[in-house]
Amino acid sequence: MDFGFERDLDLSGIYSLKWHIGPDELPMWVADMDIETAPCIKEALKKRVERGTFGYTIVPTEFNDAVCDWWKTRHGVSFDRDSILFSTSIVPAINSIVRTLTNVGEYIVVTPPVYNMFFNSITDNGRKVLESPLIYSDGKYSIDWKDFEKKLSNPLATLFILCNPHNPTGNIWSKEDLAHIGELCAKHGVAVISDEIHCDITRPGINHTPFASVNETNRRISITCGSPSKAFNTAGLHSAYCIVEDPFLRARIANRLSLDGVGQPNDFSIDATIAAYTQGAEWLDAIRAYLFENKDIAADFIASHCPGMKAVDSDSTYLVWIDCTAYMKKHGIDSSNTLQQLIRKRSGLVLSAGDIYGESGRYFLRLNIACGRGRLDDGLKRLEKAVTE
Numbered sequence: 001m002d003f004g005f006e007r008d009l010d011l012s013g014i015y016s017l018k019w020h021i022g023p024d025e026l027p028m029w030v031a032d033m034d035i036e037t038a039p040c041i042k043e044a045l046k047k048r049v050e051r052g053t054f055g056y057t058i059v060p061t062e063f064n065d066a067v068c069d070w071w072k073t074r075h076g077v078s079f080d081r082d083s084i085l086f087s088t089s090i091v092p093a094i095n096s097i098v099r100t101l102t103n104v105g106e107y108i109v110v111t112p113p114v115y116n117m118f119f120n121s122i123t124d125n126g127r128k129v130l131e132s133p134l135i136y137s138d139g140k141y142s143i144d145w146k147d148f149e150k151k152l153s154n155p156l157a158t159l160f161i162l163c164n165p166h167n168p169t170g171n172i173w174s175k176e177d178l179a180h181i182g183e184l185c186a187k188h189g190v191a192v193i194s195d196e197i198h199c200d201i202t203r204p205g206i207n208h209t210p211f212a213s214v215n216e217t218n219r220r221i222s223i224t225c226g227s228p229s230k231a232f233n234t235a236g237l238h239s240a241y242c243i244v245e246d247p248f249l250r251a252r253i254a255n256r257l258s259l260d261g262v263g264q265p266n267d268f269s270i271d272a273t274i275a276a277y278t279q280g281a282e283w284l285d286a287i288r289a290y291l292f293e294n295k296d297i298a299a300d301f302i303a304s305h306c307p308g309m310k311a312v313d314s315d316s317t318y319l320v321w322i323d324c325t326a327y328m329k330k331h332g333i334d335s336s337n338t339l340q341q342l343i344r345k346r347s348g349l350v351l352s353a354g355d356i357y358g359e360s361g362r363y364f365l366r367l368n369i370a371c372g373r374g375r376l377d378d379g380l381k382r383l384e385k386a387v388t389e
Contacts, residue, residue: 003283029352031370034371038232038275049271054267057267059267061081063080076356077213085243088264088266089227095260099256119358139310167317168364171316178209182218192211193225194222196225197230202288206316223253224244239270291370295314298369309323310325317370318368336354336355336362339354346381349379353365367383
């Protein structure tokens with residue numbers, strides 16, 4: 001079925017964050033798609049609008065059922081229906097969980113380069129970041145297990161935020177990695193938030209492993225955060241959830257989500273999520289294939305047309321993590337923020353600077369390839385122009 005992925009959508013005039021740019025600029029930064037969402041979601045929202053009233057909305061059992069069935073079918077893990085807690089989005093949920101499970105002044109472990117909002121969720125709440133940087137070797141990322149356990153063993157380290165799959169690197173953690181993470185966190189009394197928002201965007205034929213699915217220890221100590229927003233391009237509808245199997249942990253988090261005002265849905269979030277998870281599988285399989293063709297096109301182009309740059313191999317997300325080390329050192333550029341600004345000035349291409357993901361992202365850029373091929377070609381040619389002038 002043709003879902004129209006090739007169309008270059010006009011996203012002006014809809015107050016898009018991504019497209020809040022200057023004339024003749026091309027945004028390929030923030031992680032949403034320049035592709036229409038699944039037809040089943042659009043149809044569900046049309047039907048809801050036709051009802052003509054937009055009052056307060058409950059979280060029905062159909063929402064929990066749809067989430068549980070989706071994770072069972074797509075990822076092979078069974079969750080209890082009562083373990084699902086609605087949240088408006090994942091970042092507010094992480095903030096609430098941080099305030100629930102940790103105290104001011106305590107440490108929260110992260111593995112940079114990692115999603116920049118993790119740092120905000122820690123420092124904005126008066127907690128301290130404890131970094132265990134990933135090892136980058138031969139174009140691949142891995143956990144520095146010795147350093148990771150050292151950070152977990154800090155008496156004031158009480159929480160670890162895992163990005164699974166990993167943003168921005170696109171790394172998919174193995175079952176063995178996830179089991180070892182759980183083992184070490186349990187040993188040192190550290191709870192785990194597993195942000196799995198990108199879990200549905202994996203290379204066809206390659207599966208995501210939920211942290212909680214690995215063993216009972218992981219299930220007991222963790223909170224899984226999920227949403228259809230990345231996979232179905234519905235971030236603006238504000239629908240996410242936390243999966244908390246431990247009943248005592250769940251009660252505390254549910255109370256905090258309510259107190260923080262992020263546990264109430266809007267009129268569209270429920271219908272969109274149910275539609276995505278009950279009718280959207282065919283569309284998702286099609287978009288996955290398309291996105292990873294885009295990703296491979298981008299990697300090949302960068303390797304052959306952008307001297308000193310290379311895309312890091314990855315099997316998840318629609319984000320390309322570009323290693324610019326050789327280019328930056330050759331041209332005396334000491335931060336990716338400087339390089340990002342230079343590329344924008346020369347070509348109008350807007351990328352994400354790797355600096356925002358931690359010091360270990362200093363020599364990297366992040367490119368969003370979730371768009372039609374014409375727009376992708378435009379973006380890649382702009383990048384070539386900017387770095388070969």
